[in-house]
Amino acid sequence: DGRVAGHLPPEPPISKPKHFAVADYVIFAVLLAASMGIGLYHALSGGRQRTTQEFLMADRSMRCLPVSLSLIASFQSAVAIIGVPAEIYTHGTQYWFIGCAYILGLLIPAHVFIPVLYRLRLSSTYQYLEMRFSKAVRICGTLTFIFQTVIYMGLCVYTPAFALNAVTGFELWGAVLATGLVCTLYTTMGGLKAVIWTDVFQTVVMFAGQLAVIVVGVQQTGGVSEVWRKVREGNRISALDLNPDPTERHTFWTLGVGGIFLMLSLYGVNQAQVQRYLSARTEKEAVRSCYMVFPSLQLALALSCVMGLVMFARYCGEDHSDKLGTSSKDAMVVYFVMDMLQGLPGLPGLFIACLFSAALSTISSAFNSLATVTMEDLIKPHFPTMTEARATLLSKVLAMSYGLLCLAMAYLTHLMGDSVLQVALKIFGMVGGPILGLFCLGMFFPWANSTGALAGLGAGLALAFWVGIGSIVTRSSSTRPLPPCRAVLLSDNMTTAIHAALLNVTLSRPSGLKRFYSLSYMWYSAFNCFTVILIGLIISFLTGGLVLTYVTPGTVYPLLGKLLCFLPEHLKKKLCCRGNMEFCTDIHGLQTMFANNPGDPLTFLLAPS
Ligand SMILES: CC(C)(CO)[C@@H](O)C(=O)NCCC(=O)O
Numbered sequence: 001d002g003r004v005a006g007h008l009p010p011e012p013p014i015s016k017p018k019h020f021a022v023a024d025y026v027i028f029a030v031l032l033a034a035s036m037g038i039g040l041y042h043a044l045s046g047g048r049q050r051t052t053q054e055f056l057m058a059d060r061s062m063r064c065l066p067v068s069l070s071l072i073a074s075f076q077s078a079v080a081i082i083g084v085p086a087e088i089y090t091h092g093t094q095y096w097f098i099g100c101a102y103i104l105g106l107l108i109p110a111h112v113f114i115p116v117l118y119r120l121r122l123s124s125t126y127q128y129l130e131m132r133f134s135k136a137v138r139i140c141g142t143l144t145f146i147f148q149t150v151i152y153m154g155l156c157v158y159t160p161a162f163a164l165n166a167v168t169g170f171e172l173w174g175a176v177l178a179t180g181l182v183c184t185l186y187t188t189m190g191g192l193k194a195v196i197w198t199d200v201f202q203t204v205v206m207f208a209g210q211l212a213v214i215v216v217g218v219q220q221t222g223g224v225s226e227v228w229r230k231v232r233e234g235n236r237i238s239a240l241d242l243n244p245d246p247t248e249r250h251t252f253w254t255l256g257v258g259g260i261f262l263m264l265s266l267y268g269v270n271q272a273q274v275q276r277y278l279s280a281r282t283e284k285e286a287v288r289s290c291y292m293v294f295p296s297l298q299l300a301l302a303l304s305c306v307m308g309l310v311m312f313a314r315y316c317g318e319d320h321s322d323k324l325g326t327s328s329k330d331a332m333v334v335y336f337v338m339d340m341l342q343g344l345p346g347l348p349g350l351f352i353a354c355l356f357s358a359a360l361s362t363i364s365s366a367f368n369s370l371a372t373v374t375m376e377d378l379i380k381p382h383f384p385t386m387t388e389a390r391a392t393l394l395s396k397v398l399a400m401s402y403g404l405l406c407l408a409m410a411y412l413t414h415l416m417g418d419s420v421l422q423v424a425l426k427i428f429g430m431v432g433g434p435i436l437g438l439f440c441l442g443m444f445f446p447w448a449n450s451t452g453a454l455a456g457l458g459a460g461l462a463l464a465f466w467v468g469i470g471s472i473v474t475r476s477s478s479t480r481p482l483p484p485c486r487a488v489l490l491s492d493n494m495t496t497a498i499h500a501a502l503l504n505v506t507l508s509r510p511s512g513l514k515r516f517y518s519l520s521y522m523w524y525s526a527f528n529c530f531t532v533i534l535i536g537l538i539i540s541f542l543t544g545g546l547v548l549t550y551v552t553p554g555t556v557y558p559l560l561g562k563l564l565c566f567l568p569e570h571l572k573k574k575l576c577c578r579g580n581m582e583f584c585t586d587i588h589g590l591q592t593m594f595a596n597n598p599g600d601p602l603t604f605l606l607a608p609s
Pocket residue numbers: 075076077078079080081098156266297301362421424425
């Protein structure tokens with residue numbers, strides 16, 4: 001090896017487009033063929049996708065291992081595979097602290113959201129909103145979810161195609177079209193079973209591709225200790241940042257606490273995930289699958305963070321955006337990966353397969369969940385007499401139409417120009433946050449009514465878009481990347497002075513509205529969730545006072561009751577019988593209790609409609 005202890009820069013990457021060898025094409029083709037094969041298998045086996053129960057709910061017969069792998073695949077797309085290394089490469093490892101948010105971000109869904117939603121035996125999460133509030137709230141929730149998913153889907157289709165195009169010159173729209181079509185086909189043929197089993201296979205390919213890049217990168221840099229030395233010298237290992245400023249983009253508070261709300265909006269109430277919990281054969285199996293997400297998600301996060309570090313060590317903060325004709329750090333990551341893997345037969349193909357696996361597994365979940373909510377929330381209620389055969393056919397047509405819509409959305413993403421990871425996290429926070437707020441309002445606040453929920457959702461979305469669009473327009477949240485390692489190695493007084501000056505410029509605080517716009521996007525979910533709850537409660541009190549009206553049994557989670565579990569039993573019963581639902585630790589027990597006492601005033605409160 002000609003490189004001496006890393007002091008020589010690596011040979012400059014070749015700027016001509018990289019070419020695939022036969023082995024690369026074979027690996028990529030195997031990925032697509034296997035996905036199609038799984039779709040075909042589920043189209044022809046089992047119940048042959050002739051009922052909506054099978055097509056949309058996988059017959060509610062899944063076991064926890066495939067469900068858990070499918071759960072992590074839903075929101076782990078090429079955006080994370082490319083975006084996280086790009087983030088670590090330019091800003092250091094601070095983003096890794098989002099792993100802390102996974103603890104509560106998965107425990108709360110497992111023990112609060114799954115028990116409530118599973119026991120109601122829903123098909124669509126938004127059915128909950130009708131049971132708890134009203135039809136209008138359900139439709140608004142569904143439309144908000146459709147909006148979120150359609151935009152996110154465009155981003156997911158676009159990202160790998162864009163990366164491939166920037167590096168290999170592969171036709172951008174050709175790749176977008178191919179991804180969209182393959183995915184539409186197997187989703188339409190095989191239903192949720194095919195979606196879950198392709199997710200399992202694609203998650204394995206995703207991990208394998210990332211691992212291959214890391215191993216090759218470490219080898220080319222000169223071993224693990226060499227990688228470590230370089231990332232230390234380049235200041236990429238970030239210390240725990242406890243700065244409480246909510247406008248700091250990434251700190252422990254924004255990632256570890258704000259991230260919990262992001263996780264809740266994704267793993268607690270998002271249709272794609274809830275549909276998987278509901279497809280599990282028992283509630284216990286659903287909870288177990290949620291627990292199993294934890295190690296896999298930590299592994300996924302670790303792999304992408306380490307990939308960013310290895311890439312930094314190998315290229316030492318070089319910037320080749322001029323050669324790529326784009327200033328995107330995301331394209332640069334793909335460029336570096338393809339440069340490292342050049343000449344190793346099969347590996348470039350494996351990495352591209354990894355990117356497309358990640359994308360396909362996300363898009364297929366989106367298609368299927370969109371087909372489900374459109375069918376269950378928007379169509380079925382108006383055509384109660386529709387035959388099962390027609391409903392299933394219509395679901396397939398819907399899955400396909402959303403596939404085509406997603407291609408159109410990819411074009412919209414094409415017009416934006418932020419880091420893909422930031423765009424994804426902003427969408428999750430701006431649209432997912434208010435939906436989370438709606439569910440929290442329903443589950444934890446028995447006093448909230450339908451008018452309050454609608455007003456809360458409206459206010460939450462309005463505020464979310466005000467801040468979100470404000471930050472995009474004023475470009476408030478951009479932070480200066482860390483210097484490349486060479487600048488640090490030089491360490492002459494001049495550079496130090498310049499960097500100190502630059503640092504001062506970044507640290508000068510924005511004022512007024514601009515400061516409001518520069519709220520870290522990691523707080524979006526929490527902020528928008530609280531807006532919905534606050535406005536929802538205020539309007540509920542104004543329109544109905546504290547009078548407790550009819551609440552469908554099983555839709556309220558006895559939060560206060562669980563928190564105040566140390567109260568003596570007789571006191572809790574007393575509070576319960578006053579109609580304070582939040583003290584009732586066992587709603588289901590209560591239901592049976594009052595079912596036996598029909599004359600009781602609470603029967604009205606708990607009776608199903
Ligand atoms: C959703 C999280 C935050 C969970 O770790 C992560 O997977 C992520 O940052 N995803 C980015 C979006 C995407 O990969 O499509």
